[in-house]
Amino acid sequence: MxxxxxxxxxxPVDLLIIQTVNGVVTGMILxxxxxxxxxxxxxxDVVNFAHGELFMLGAYVGVLVLTATxxxxxxxVLSALIVALLGAxxxxxxxxxxxxxxxxxxxxxxxxxxxxxxNYALWQFGPVxxxxxxxxxxxxxLFYLTYPxxxxxxxxxSAAIIGGFWLFLKYGKYGVWIRATTQDRVMAQAMGIPxxxxxxxxxxxxxxxxxxxxxxxxxxxxxxxxxxxxxxLKAFIxxxxxxxxxxxxxxxxxxxxxxxxxxxxxxVDPSQxxxxxxxxxxxxxxxxxxxxxxxxxx
Amino acid sequence: xxxxxxDEEGAQNFWYRGxxxxxxxxxxxxxxxxxxxxxxxxxxxAFGAAKPYKIGSEQPLSGAGAAGGKTALVGLQMAxxxxxxxxxxxxxPIELVIADDESKPDVARRKTQKMVExxxxxxxxxxxxxxxxxxxxxxxEEAKIVNMISVCLDTTLTTSKCNRYSFRVHDYAPAxxxxxxxxxxxxxxxxxxxxxxxxxxxxTRDAYAAEIRKNGGEVVGTTGIPLGTADMTPFLSxxxxxxxxxxxxxxxxxxxxxxxQAYDLGLAKKYKWAGDGAICESANLPALxxxxxxxxxxxxxxxxxxxxxxxxxxxxxxxxxxxxLAKIDRSGPLPDRYVQSNxxxxxxxxxxxxxxxxxTREDTMKLIEALEGLEMKLSDDFPQGDKTxxxxxxxxxxxxxxxxxxxxxxxxxxxxxxxxTIVPPACKFPAA
Numbered sequence: 134m135x136x137x138x139x140x141x142x143x144x145p146v147d148l149l150i151i152q153t154v155n156g157v158v159t160g161m162i163l164x165x166x167x168x169x170x171x172x173x174x175x176x177x178d179v180v181n182f183a184h185g186e187l188f189m190l191g192a193y194v195g196v197l198v199l200t201a202t203x204x205x206x207x208x209x210v211l212s213a214l215i216v217a218l219l220g221a222x223x224x225x226x227x228x229x230x231x232x233x234x235x236x237x238x239x240x241x242x243x244x245x246x247x248x249x250x251x252n253y254a255l256w257q258f259g260p261v262x263x264x265x266x267x268x269x270x271x272x273x274x275l276f277y278l279t280y281p282x283x284x285x286x287x288x289x290x291s292a293a294i295i296g297g298f299w300l301f302l303k304y305g306k307y308g309v310w311i312r313a314t315t316q317d318r319v320m321a322q323a324m325g326i327p328x329x330x331x332x333x334x335x336x337x338x339x340x341x342x343x344x345x346x347x348x349x350x351x352x353x354x355x356x357x358x359x360x361x362x363x364x365x366l367k368a369f370i371x372x373x374x375x376x377x378x379x380x381x382x383x384x385x386x387x388x389x390x391x392x393x394x395x396x397x398x399x400x401v402d403p404s405q406x407x408x409x410x411x412x413x414x415x416x417x418x419x420x421x422x423x424x425x426x427x428x429x430x431x
Numbered sequence: 432x433x434x435x436x437x438d439e440e441g442a443q444n445f446w447y448r449g450x451x452x453x454x455x456x457x458x459x460x461x462x463x464x465x466x467x468x469x470x471x472x473x474x475x476x477a478f479g480a481a482k483p484y485k486i487g488s489e490q491p492l493s494g495a496g497a498a499g500g501k502t503a504l505v506g507l508q509m510a511x512x513x514x515x516x517x518x519x520x521x522x523x524p525i526e527l528v529i530a531d532d533e534s535k536p537d538v539a540r541r542k543t544q545k546m547v548e549x550x551x552x553x554x555x556x557x558x559x560x561x562x563x564x565x566x567x568x569x570x571x572e573e574a575k576i577v578n579m580i581s582v583c584l585d586t587t588l589t590t591s592k593c594n595r596y597s598f599r600v601h602d603y604a605p606a607x608x609x610x611x612x613x614x615x616x617x618x619x620x621x622x623x624x625x626x627x628x629x630x631x632x633x634x635t636r637d638a639y640a641a642e643i644r645k646n647g648g649e650v651v652g653t654t655g656i657p658l659g660t661a662d663m664t665p666f667l668s669x670x671x672x673x674x675x676x677x678x679x680x681x682x683x684x685x686x687x688x689x690x691x692q693a694y695d696l697g698l699a700k701k702y703k704w705a706g707d708g709a710i711c712e713s714a715n716l717p718a719l720x721x722x723x724x725x726x727x728x729x730x731x732x733x734x735x736x737x738x739x740x741x742x743x744x745x746x747x748x749x750x751x752x753x754x755x756l757a758k759i760d761r762s763g764p765l766p767d768r769y770v771q772s773n774x775x776x777x778x779x780x781x782x783x784x785x786x787x788x789x790x791t792r793e794d795t796m797k798l799i800e801a802l803e804g805l806e807m808k809l810s811d812d813f814p815q816g817d818k819t820x821x822x823x824x825x826x827x828x829x830x831x832x833x834x835x836x837x838x839x840x841x842x843x844x845x846x847x848x849x850x851x852t853i854v855p856p857a858c859k860f861p862a863a
Contacts, residue, residue, distance in 0.1 A: 266720065278668060357498060363661030
């Protein structure tokens with residue numbers, strides 16, 4: 134008992150609070166990326182390997198719009214809209230013809246799209262990293278660090294986007310169509326819902342969410358052709374842990390995983406803390422293969 | 432009118448009296464081709480195009496290192512074009528055989544083998560990521576092909592893992608640390624080192640830690656951050672305590688990430704902020720903005736015209752490189768150390784090949800002997816300045832530049848001459 138008490142006493146409170154904030158912020162960005170991914174899988178059964186590249190393209194479009202307009206907010210909205218249109222075009226041109234085929238076909242198709250988009254970005258924008266300036270530059274004191282308000286804003290905006298999307302799914306007419314298609318696509322078609330159009334719209338919404346997260350995250354790093362790769366692997370882990378196609382589960386899993394990693398980083402090297410997410414992934418696959426937040430079928 | 436020529440007597444004779452038949456055309460044509468093929472080789476060499484030197488170059492043109500690889504290739508291509516315009520090397524042009532290593536060591540090994548066995552290259556110049564250079568060096572050694580490293584900075588390439596076939600015409604961390612050590616000691620006593628956690632970052636960390644200690648300082652902690660980490664906040668949040676300076680060893684997009692996030696978390700203001708110039712490389716400046724202001728750096732090349740860099744040779748190099756870089760990136764980046772070292776590595780190779788009268792791979796040993804101890808003088812071939820390629824470890828020593836960033840511009844503090852960067856060799860070539 135003494136050892137346990139000593140362990141809890143030895144936890145540095147300042148670092149614990151800092152890592153909680155870090156975990157929540159990272160978790161919300163991850164949730165936004167993963168929600169687009171899980172939505173596309175839930176409706177279309179497509180594992181979208183090009184999701185990271187849509188994230189990256191969103192950031193590049195954000196750079197262009199920001200240069201033209203000078204407004205971060207216009208860049209955020211326009212890049213989401215433009216990448217949504219691109220997403221719709223990709224779905225119609227490459228994924229719709231593959232409907233009903235083995236899932237390996239769509240995996241290969243989206244993997245091919247990811248390579249094309251990545252190399253296109255390198256060719257079109259060149260090797261020099263670009264910048265999106267954050268809309269607010271002020272900081273607050275968080276123990277020994279000065280913490281940027283913008284990171285908190287990212288978490289709030291991600292929550293707002295996900296919340297808005299949830300309201301749309303719950304109460305919007307087209308949201309009801311999407312939910313109906315998720316539950317039973319044959320029945321939805323029989324009831325007159327244009328399922329192919331729902332597929333296209335869902336892919337476009339997923340692309341828009343990826344683009345929005347790309348623009349939001351860009352001020353913290355740099356815009357370059359590989360920036361999507363950094364997030365997409367983690368987003369896949371989150372989607373599996375949260376339950377493939379389960380929006381709420383993915384959001385929960387994103388925050389859960391990010392907090393676990395952040396807390397683990399207090400005691401071990403942060404690069405080793407990443408192992409935590411893989412351990413959770415393996416345990417989930419072993420004991421709750423449908424996801425942590427979905428009941429295991431009996 | 433146009434058809435009348437057929438009615439002329441000569442034409443009638445030529446075309447319609449059986450003088451030109453298909454059989455005769457094939458016969459004479461075949462004979463002529465055969466005769467050309469039988470002409471002895473020296474005649475063909477004298478009257479035809481000279482056989483080009485096949486120079487292989489492995490660069491990361493896709494994957495994580497692609498941005499740097501594309502820039503590096505600009506420098507190499509610039510040197511090759513210039514050499515070819517000036518009648519090549521000993522009147523033989525250069526043919527570049529470029530391989531994309533995809534930023535992966537296993538792919539690089541495979542493509543190295545292909546360059547050796549299928550492309551039959553004469554020499555190799557290239558290598559960007561240190562883990563790839565380390566993976567491929569044994570292949571060049573086994574094939575007995577000279578490998579002129581053009582970017583890789585890992586210390587062990589010319590120390591514990593050196594071999595007779597590999598050369599490095601640019602600097603390495605121990606020499607940089609010797610040049611930077613006195614200034615770091617002036618900036619502060621206690622240092623924390625944050626580094627890219629792979630071969631280059633680790634060996635560079637060790638070199639700086641040793642030099643800081645040698646100058647009476649202390650390294651109170653180190654933080655390794657894996658390559659390509661998108662959000663470094665969990666790592667940087669743990670950096671705290673009683674020390675004077677934070678020293679960063681990163682490159683490429685990781686350089687941008689550490690620059691931005693160290694500023695965001697207040698580390699760049701709280702501590703003296705210094706490090707390898709790759710963090711604030713010219714290609715990174717647009718993405719760093721004013722967050723990198725005040726950063727004190729060391730580099731072998733800075734795209735400015737101050738002090739020893741204000742020479743006509745550098746002006747010419749700079750103008751041509753900038754023009755070429757604008758073709759691959761419309762934002763018009765300035766040349767960086769990757770362009771410079773690829774350009775100069777190719778020129779060093781040219782000097783060695785000319786001195787040794789290199790013809791084919793059979794002359795590799797003669798080329799090695801010519802390169803060992805090669806003195807390179809400030810010129811259009813070496814716009815960065817003088818350098819010496821030491822015989823004992825095939826490591827070059829060159830001038831180093833200490834500078835800072837102010838308002839998005841580089842400001843030179845000091846040039847450390849090459850003679851003041853020399854460290855003892857730590858290489859024992861394996862017996863041939």
